[in-house]
Amino acid sequence: MRKQIAAANWKMNLTLQQGEALLDGILGKVSAPGSNQQVIFAVPFPYLASAQQKIAGKQQVFIAAQNCYNKKAGAYTGETSVEMLQSLGIQWVVLGHSERREYFGESDQFLAEKVNIVLETGLQPIFCCGEPLQIREQNTQNDYVGAQLKASLYHLSAEQVQKVVIAYEPIWAIGTGKTATSAQAQEMHAFIRAELAKQYGAEVANNISILYGGSVKAANAQEIFGQPDVDGGLVGGASLVVDEFVAIIEALKK
Numbered sequence: 567m568r569k570q571i572a573a574a575n576w577k578m579n580l581t582l583q584q585g586e587a588l589l590d591g592i593l594g595k596v597s598a599p600g601s602n603q604q605v606i607f608a609v610p611f612p613y614l615a616s617a618q619q620k621i622a623g624k625q626q627v628f629i630a631a632q633n634c635y636n637k638k639a640g641a642y643t644g645e646t647s648v649e650m651l652q653s654l655g656i657q658w659v660v661l662g663h664s665e666r667r668e669y670f671g672e673s674d675q676f677l678a679e680k681v682n683i684v685l686e687t688g689l690q691p692i693f694c695c696g697e698p699l700q701i702r703e704q705n706t707q708n709d710y711v712g713a714q715l716k717a718s719l720y721h722l723s724a725e726q727v728q729k730v731v732i733a734y735e736p737i738w739a740i741g742t743g744k745t746a747t748s749a750q751a752q753e754m755h756a757f758i759r760a761e762l763a764k765q766y767g768a769e770v771a772n773n774i775s776i777l778y779g780g781s782v783k784a785a786n787a788q789e790i791f792g793q794p795d796v797d798g799g800l801v802g803g804a805s806l807v808v809d810e811f812v813a814i815i816e817a818l819k820k
């Protein structure tokens with residue numbers, strides 16, 4: 567059965583001290599996640615080790631990297647390998663966030679290579695997809711997102727693809743305060759699941775968690791997460807505030 571997941575993406579925010587206080591605050595307040603729920607914190611690279619120590623012994627709570635490189639090791643100054651992440655105990659990596667695609671020119675092919683190395687090393691990707699405003703206005707978002715999935719994921723086996731969590735993040739809703747309506751989120755999530763079912767069969771598609779991202783906050787989480795094909799969220803701004811993110815975790819389906 568697929569998991570219900572609240573994933574925090576801190577992006578390039580917070581000092582180490584602020585990050586530690588945030589993590590302590592959230593972990594001190596939130597009830598223990600249920601066995602079908604997971605909480606993931608995607609923190610900046612320099613904080614991975616300390617964050618990993620803070621969650622030690624907590625069931626269903628994980629730390630994620632926000633990125634990784636597509637090569638195993640070598641002369642790639644400034645990059646971080648999946649093996650390095652694994653050596654810290656990290657089990658998750660966010661890949662293909664629209665900010666990486668836009669500001670760092672990450673292509674579908676490059677992301678397919680990153681997906682491969684993450685899975686081959688034994689970690690799990692949170693693979694982001696989503697359309698810009700212009701595409702939504704043309705009503706071609708299904709084609710756009712379908713092409714992103716095909717280009718970066720469909721070479722995977724059925725066994726591998728079930729280790730991927732997909733995060734649908736309409737770019738026009740990220741950090742804008744403009745959330746997709748719960749109906750828009752459900753419509754796209756159902757489309758993504760139907761596409762996965764076409765490629766891998768319904769059983770596999772039903773095992774894949776699909777998160778919504780884009781201005782999720784305490785006030786709208788329950789309604790969005792309540793949609794049948796929405797399995798939680800990838801949360802930016804609201805994940806930086808203790809009470810907001812605690813409420814978002816509590817809004818996950820049981």
Ligand SMILES: O=C[C@H](O)COP(=O)(O)O
Nearest residue numbers: 575740741780781802803
């Ligand atoms: O990774 C998270 C998404 O980009 C959403 O960010 P946001 O919640 O600040 O809109």
